[in-house]
Amino acid sequence: MRIFVDAMGGDFAPQAPVAGAIEALRRFPQIDITLAGDLSQVEPLLVDCDDVRSRITLVDAPEVITNEESPVMGVRRKTRSATVIGMLMLRNKEVDGFVSAGSTGAVMAGGMFRLGRIPGIERPALAPLMPNGKGHFLLIDCGANVDCQPHFLQQFGLLGDAYMKGVMGMEKPRVGLINIGAEAEKGNALVKATYPLMEQAPYHFVGNVEARDITGDVADVLVADGFCGNLVLKFMEGVAGTLMGIIKKEMMADLRGKIAGLIGKPAFRRVKKLMDYTEVGGAPLLGVQGAVVKAHGSSNGHALSCAIAQVIKMIEGDVVGIIEKGVAEMLPADQQA
């Protein structure tokens, strides 16, 4: 199994992606890695890795699509970027999976226009796994598609269902629709029109999920348009950060609190680990014709190795195949090829 790793993506590139690749090669004997980037920067980092060096193939990709430029233009113009090279290699089956901590827009655009969508899927979506204290739920879409139509959301459910089956080994993932009320007739025009479509879809639709229940382990896949999904993703981070800040401040406010904080440190550390995204890896880009994971921009080496672990699971669990089968079930007979 061969995984493509973008060595130039993310806040700590190329150090973090290279370190992540080496860690992953040691963790997973079944893989080889194609490492693409500016070789003058990447090669010097390949030290102390003689044990896995033979399983690394280097590809020169001196261009980088940054967060500041238009992703679509970047993908069109920067043909020597790791994003474009990797997506084309994935399309040509030269690699089996793709991991990048670079520009989200570039990964999306590369997936859409260089790798290509799964036939029948209208909008690929980014779907991070989010912690809820007990385990994780998949949030789809988290920002790729800000203006959606009802059948996009119906398909997001299918994509999420396939991921949870293939990667998490769930038999019957619970798919919920994020809404402002539990009843079928609640919501804005978009979700009201989506509800009956999800009822007809070939997955286990559990109905509307109110925002206060998102972290309540009532669904494994939570569907929203990219605008609302992004709100949920980032607000969770914000509220958790604010609350932990308040707790810290109140504990530091007097001696008694300080002592409690000191004694409670291991418990707080466990809480932090439970809420930590780096253990999960990254967000899969679902709906494209290959296994693609977008790692968090601030990923360190370990987080990148976890993203590589995730793409391995996507390949082994045949997520793309499950989606293809689901699409065939969902499309009306006259639209099937």
Add this chain to the structure above:
Amino acid sequence: MRIFVDAMGGDFAPQAPVAGAIEALRRFPQIDITLAGDLSQVEPLLVDCDDVRSRITLVDAPEVITNEESPVMGVRRKTRSATVIGMLMLRNKEVDGFVSAGSTGAVMAGGMFRLGRIPGIERPALAPLMPNGKGHFLLIDCGANVDCQPHFLQQFGLLGDAYMKGVMGMEKPRVGLINIGAEAEKGNALVKATYPLMEQAPYHFVGNVEARDITGDVADVLVADGFCGNLVLKFMEGVAGTLMGIIKKEMMADLRGKIAGLIGKPAFRRVKKLMDYTEVGGAPLLGVQGAVVKAHGSSNGHALSCAIAQVIKMIEGDVVGIIEKGVAEMLPADQQA
């Protein structure tokens, strides 16, 4: 100053509203209260309040608009409900303010169709004050208007601005637009079209606010359509609850954590108080021709007295007058009467 209190609204009616009214009369010597409800239930509760009894006027309102029925139909049919009676009394200046912990939809519909909108305001909005650890921000709209047009959002900014000026005494509240990115060109079609309208509005627009910064004290008024606003409102509750639950569980997991929890109790209690909605009161309904506060359905007596305190501040701060002035500034000359 006379405040109308719906004695039949909320999960703990009529006990909580009656207790809240009595508490408020003791806290605020400048007010009288009109208490409306099923008098056979309300009157027996007026015990041990001889000190304020003469400042209470009872009004018989035997009907209740429940959460289960259509608010618009409820307001139309149940003319003997406290909601309808109170809104008409407010319209006729028989009372100066209105407080209810009853059906949100009924308060909205009553405000729209019995009390009436401020001329020029298209959509009244519910706007709870939310804690951010340092103080509060006003979230507008939190669910009344799920499908919005850009100029509704522009007006929400005006409504929130007036509240923060009149009630919180702010000179120049910072008004932000909830979005998925900080840049002006980010977002879905709605917020992209809203941005330039808010730039032109007669309040201090500070631009887009990403969800991770909502609780970061970067704006005093945060504008969103009612669908997204409701997500934010309820997700905050959900995440905070989940996180506190995880912390509790991890602290109870070993002896060390248990001891820390015990010693840290006062600090945790302060955190809880900081995040507590009952101290704030309720959500003002802004854009209607009078001071209206919708208290949380689960309000106890103290929370209801805080909601009464809030409506007093709205009256004293002339929030309705400030909105009227703002509308006049905002409307193009040809639309002004």
